[in-house]
Amino acid sequence: MSSDAACGSRIECMDCNCRIGTFEHMEEPHFTDVDGLLAEMEFIGISQALVMHSWASHWSPRLGNAKLDELIGDRDNLYPCYVALPSATGELAPPAEFAAEVRARRGAVRLFPAEHQWDFTPWCAGELLDALAARSVPALIDMGQTNWNQIAAVLEQYRELPLIILGTSYRINRHIYPLFKKYENLYLEVNTHVMTWSLEDISERFGAERLIFGTGLPETEAGGALAQVRYNKLSDADKARIAGGNLRSLLGMEEP
C-alpha cells in the first residue's frame, strides 16, 4: 500500500488485536479459526489484521507461535503477532534471532508478564527488550499485565521499542498523557480507550500517529472500535493513519 492511501477518503483498516484458536471462556457465537476471522473482517470492513494464537497466550508460546505460522501461512492480509518471553529460560529462540524473524515476517510481539510469571522490567526481560528495540519490533501489552511505572521505565530505557498499550479502560488520561508527552515510542490501541473525544484530544495534543486501530476480536465485537475511526472530527489523512497506516508503518509495510 502506498502512502497515497493515507490521503483522501480511502481508509484501509488494519486490526492490531485479533486472535484465533479456541479458548477457555468461549461463548456460543465466537469464531475461533482463520476462516471465521476472515469472514468477520469482511463483514465489518477490516482489510488486514495482526493475529495471535490462543495456544501461545494460554498454553505454550513456542508451540502456539508455530501453530500460528501454520494457520496463517503466506496470506497477504494476516500478519503474525507472536507471544514473546524473556530469554533466561531459553523457551524461545535467542532474542536477536527471534526479533529478526518477527521483523522479517512483518510481525509484532505480544507480552503477558503477569500471566506468564515474569516482570516487565530490564532486570527480567532486558535481553528480549534490547533485541526487539534493535529491530524496532512493535510490542503489544495489555494494561492488566503491567503497570504505569513499569511502562514508564521501559519507554525510558528502550527508546527504539514501539510499545502499543491495550486494554486500558477510559480512565487513563492522567497517567498516559505525561508518557505521551515524554516518549515518542508510546502508542495506544483505541478499542478500549473509549473516553469521550479521546481520538480528537490525543491527536490534537500528541498527533494521530500515536493511535492504533484494534478490536479485540473475537472476544469483543468490532463495531464500537470501527465507529471511533469512521466517525470523528479528524482529517481523512489522520483517520487513515489511525485505521491502519500507523500500524503498517510500525510493521515496515509502508512509509510513515
Next chain:
Amino acid sequence: MGESTFVEKLKSGIRVDDELVIDCHAHMGPWYNFHIPGDGTPESMVENMDLVGIGMAVAAPHIAIGPDIKEGNRQVAEAAERYPDRLVAYITINPRYPLPEIEAEISLYHDLFGGIKGFKFHSSCHGVDCSHLGYGPVYEYANEHGVPILSHVWDGPDKDGKSFLARQAAAYPNIAFLHAHSGNSWDVIRKLTAEAKGHPNIYLDMAGSGRPYGGLEYMVKEVGADRVLLGTDMPFIDVRCQFGRLLAARISDDDKRMIMGLNAKRLFNL
C-alpha cells in the same frame, strides 16, 4: 439476514441522519475520578451526539450522582431548556436527603416540566441500595405517572426467592425499570436477560464500555428488541462505543431501529 443499511453506513462512515436516535443513558459535566476532554458540557455532548446522528439524550449530571443532586438537577434542567430538542432531564434522587427535600425536588420538577420524564438512581455512588426508604416517593410518583427509572444497579435484598428488582417490577407495573450497563459482560447479560424475561417492565440499557462479541444479539434473542435501549454513558464514555456496536450487530434493521430510539420514545413519552 440480508444486507444491513446500518452496517454499510458504519463501514463508510456515513452518519445516521434519517432515523430516530435517543440515548437513554447520558450524564453531564466533569468528574473527579478521571479527565474528560471537553469537560462534559452540554455543548460538547451535543457535538459528540452529532458525530454519529444521535438526536436526543436523557441525561443525569455527574454532580447529581456524586455529591449534590439539587445542583445536578438544576444543571440538567437548564441544559434541557437550552437544548429542548436534544437534551432531556433525568431527575436524580439521593435517598439520603431528608424526605421532605426529596418530595420537594420531585414537586419542583413536576411543576417545571409539566411532568418528570425519567428518574435516575445511582445507589452505588450514593452508598445505599434501591430498597432505601428515601426512594419511596419516587416509586410512588413513577408508578402513578408511568415514568421510567434508570438505575446503575437494581440492588436490594432478595426475599422469598425473588430478587429485589423482580419484586419491585411486580409491585409497580407502570414503572419501566431500566437496568443500566446490561450488556457489559456475559455474566451480566445472562443474569439480566433471565431476570427480564419474567417481567415485561424490565428493560436493558446498553450503556458502558464492555462489548462482548455476540452479547447484544443474545439480549435481543432472549428478551426481544423492544426491551433493549441504546445508552452510551456519555460523557464518561464516547457515544461511538455503543452506537458502533449497535450499528454492527447481527440483528435486523427493524430491531436496530427499536433499540436506537423507538423504545425510548415510547417509554419516556418523547
